[in-house]
Amino acid sequence: MADKTSSSAYWAANVRVILISLVIWFVCSFGLGIILRPALKGISVGGADLGFWFAQNGSIYVFLVLIFVYAWRMNKLDKEYGVEE
Amino acid sequence: MDQFTLNLIVVGFTFAIYIGIAIWARAGSTAEFYAAGQGVNPILNGMATGADWMSAASFISMAGIIALAPVGGYTQSAFLMGWTGGYVLLALLLAPYLRKFGKFTVPEFVGDRFYSGGARLVAVICLIVISVTYVIGQMRGVGVTFSRFLEVSTDMGLYIGAAIVFAYAVLGGMKGITYTQVAQYVVLIIAYTIPAIFISLNLTGSFLPQLGLIGGYAPQGGDVAVLAKLDSLVTELGFTAYTADTNNMFNMILFTMSLMIGTAGLPHVIVRFFTVPRVADARSSAGWALVFIALLYTVAPAVGAMARLNLTTTFWPGAATGSAMSGPALSVAEIDSNPKLAWINTWKATGLLDFSDKNGDGFIQYFNEKALVTAANKALADAKKAVADSTDADKTALEAKVTEAQAAVDAALADPANGLGGKSLTELGFVGNELTKVDNDIMVLANPEIAALPGWVIALVAAGGLAAALSTAAGLLLAISSAVSHDLIKGSINPNISEKGELLAARISMGFAIAVATYLGLNPPGFAAQVVALAFGLAAATIFPVLMMGIFSKRINKEGAIAGMLAGLVFTAVYIFLYLGWFFIPGTNMYANTPANHFFGISPLSIGTIGAVVNFTVAYLVSMVTKAPPQHVVDLIESIRVPKGAGSAQAH
Structure with a gap:
């Protein structure tokens, strides 16, 4: 294992990436899809409103991009801290 | 060639492929049997995970669950977000660390991380309850x-399915299952999307169903959006608007969350990332x-909305260009004579669809019948039956009740509140909804016929439905058998078992698991729909929290983990049993399962989220007052947190 300070710095950086990703995950599904839907009724997307679209389709697209961006960020982080396989 | 022969050929062909793969991918070691030798390409593993995850319910039922929900299609979005958002949690919080840990099963991680055979055993119990x-x-x-497409009895279909799964799961273990699932994924996704593309082209002119969902309605020149058209038609017919808001936002949030963390906590999904x-x-x-x-999941809501629209315009032909009741309803004569509508009688024969011309006008009126009207009609039928069944000489009292019930029906029909668009049913000449049954499954199963697609597409849908059901069953059976052979036999009963002996034990456990699953499938405890809720709720309340704490906390110890899992398990199971009966035995429930009775409006389907909170809280409190984990466990946690040093890949 790498020395103690660098491995705990790696973990802190990792947790930061996870937290940012979780915020996006929450906002696009629970936020835009459910909680904020009544407030965003005015924005229409093809016959329904933005909240409806996020709940049925939009959130899934965001999830997809999110996982790949996370994987890419983490692989970069692995290299920066020299902990890749 | 008739449809049945075509179905047999296509389904037989796909089965030959699955068996061929099974023979090619025989497992030679326990590593191959439990984790496919940890050498599966990540893209292929993704496909296998997709097939593993998407069950018969996703393939056949989900579009209908969204399309036909009495509360409207929007509220059912919980399934769409919940069953996909869970993968974000898996990728971020569990998969990489569990892969780094590098062993074969979920209980094995729990046992090592919480340095306790007891914790491993509790995890095995949770896993078996969830998976079974x-x-x-x-x-x-x-x-x-099987019974729907191959004209055999449901029991016979179950035996055939069990035999197929037995062939490739016992022979190939995880390796055989993984590569079979890749083939099954290809079959099921083609079968799902082809009819969807044609329907989208018909209704919206858009090739992609995802764009069709937010597109314009083609029969009216595309000026009206599909969803706006659907909303106006279903509200005209007395249904809740398709895009209507949920009436219980708090419960929808908890339900979505429960499905997400339940997905991330399902053992048969987690083990996929060990491969x-x-x-x-x-x-x-x-x-x-x-x-x-x-x-599939972005196409499903489009299939749902479009199939509902098709259903409505089929039964109200005027609806295609105007409002639903701008023309007469579909006539019985038309159903019997128009070859394009032959599917209505085909599916009527299976019992998934039913209609009856209650008012005898030769037309089938489809609308939302108010509960009051239904209740009054039922009371009248009961009163008439009482007269017919009575052996008393003097029936005056009973006949008076019939007169009374008839008056109640007449009053209900005459009340504009029970009618449509301000008119009472009497004014409209209706006596009740005449499309008496529309099963959820019809929305996907009848799609190729509604869109008038060739016979081979219908056969493909049959093969797709079977692929979805078989692949999920195989993945679950592997999770059960490896818990038995690896965690119980090798983990506690006989730790010195040889590699060869364990492989044999794994195969025998698999055979045993298939036998038990077949038996339970033949004699379901009468709660088929509820069990899925139980599985997700328990996975959310037990496996997900214990794994997450095991990775992200160095302080949670074995006492905390065991107490947390048990608390989550008991809390969640008891809440579900309160509404659905103790161990699902009908009639033993303490409260009727209606929203008014739910604590804080939380339905038993959504309780997994609260169960997870209970688990986290109990585990934290118990850990704080007991001894911290020993140094070797802290070292283990530090090692799973960095990718470096994972076991080298084994190619095959």
Whole structure:
């Protein structure tokens, strides 16, 4: 294992990436899809409103991009801290 | 060639492929049997995960669950977000670390991280309860799908399905299952999307169903949006608007969350990420899994909305260009004579669809019948039956009741509040909804016929439904058998068992698991729909929290983990049993399962989220007052947190 300070710095950086990703995950599904839907009724997307679209389709697209961006960020982080396989 | 022969040929061909793969991918070692030798390409693993994850319920029922929900299609979005958002949690919080840990099963991680055979045993119990309840529904699904397409009885279909799974799961273990699932994924996604593309082209002119959902309605020149058209038609017919808001936002949030963390906590999904070569692959493989799942899950809401629209315009032909009641309803004569509508009688024969011309006008009126009207009609039928059944000489009292019930029906029909658009049913000449049954499954199963697609597409849908059911059943059975052979036999009963002996034990456990699942599938405990809720709720309340704490906290110890899992398990199970009966025995429930009775409006389906909170809280409090984990466990946690040093890949 790498020395103690660098491995705990790696973990802190990792947790930061996870937290940012979780915020996006929450906002696009629970936020835009459910909680904020009544407030965003005015924005229409093809016959329904933005909240409806996020709940049925939009959130899934965001999830997809999110996982790949996370994987890419983490692989970069692995290299920066020299902990890749 | 008739449809039946075509179905047999296409289904037989796909089965030959699955068996061929099974023979090619025989497992030679326990590593291959439990984790496919940890050498599966992450993209292929993503496909296999997609097939593993998407069950008969996703393939056949989900579009209908969204399309036909009495509360409207929007509220059912919980399934769409919940069953996909869970993969984000898997990728971020569990998959890479569990892959780094590098062993074969979920209980094994729990046992090592919490340095306790007891914790491992509790995890095995949770895993078996979750997987067995889940597999019952899948075995039923296999039987039902076979019986629908191959004209055999449900029981016979179940035996055939069990035999096929036995052949490739016992022979190939995880390796055989994984590569079979890749083939099954290809079959099911083609079968799902082809009819959807044609329907989208018909209704919206858009090639992509995802764009069709937000597109314009083609029969009216595309000026009106599909969803706006659907909303106006269903509200005219007395239904809740398709895009209507949920009436219980708090419960919808908890339900969505419960499905998400339940997904991330399902053992048969987690073990899929043990099969890839590297930690980095575990991260991207979750993404690939979601790509392949999203191909179906983004199409499903489009299929749902369009099939509902098609159903409505079929029964109200005027609706295609105007309002629903701008023309007469569909006539019985038309159903019997128009070859394009032959599917109505075909599916009527299966019992998934039913209609009856109650007012005898020769037309079938489809609308939302108010509960009051239904109740009054039922009371009248009961009163008439009482007269007919009575052996008394003097029936005056009973006949008076019939007169009374008839008056109640007349009053209900005459009340504009029970009618449509301000007119009472009497004014409209209706006596009740005449499309008496529309099963959820019809929305997908009848799609190729509604869109007048060729016979081979219908056969493909049959093969797709079977692929979805078989692949999920196989994945669940593997999770059960490896818990038995690896965690129980090797882990506690006989730790010195040889590699060869364990492989044999794994195969015998698999055979045994299939036998039990088949038995339960033949004799379901009468709660097929509820068990899925139980499986998700328990996975959310037990497995997900214990794994997450095991990775992200160094302070949670064995006492905390065991107490947390048990608290989550008991709390969640008891809440579900309160409404659905103790151990699902009908009639033993303490409260009726209605929203008014739910604590804080939380339905038993959504309780897993609260169960997870209970688990986290109990585990934290108990850990704080007991001894911290020993140094070797802290070292283990530090090692799973960095990718470096994962076991090298084994190619095959």
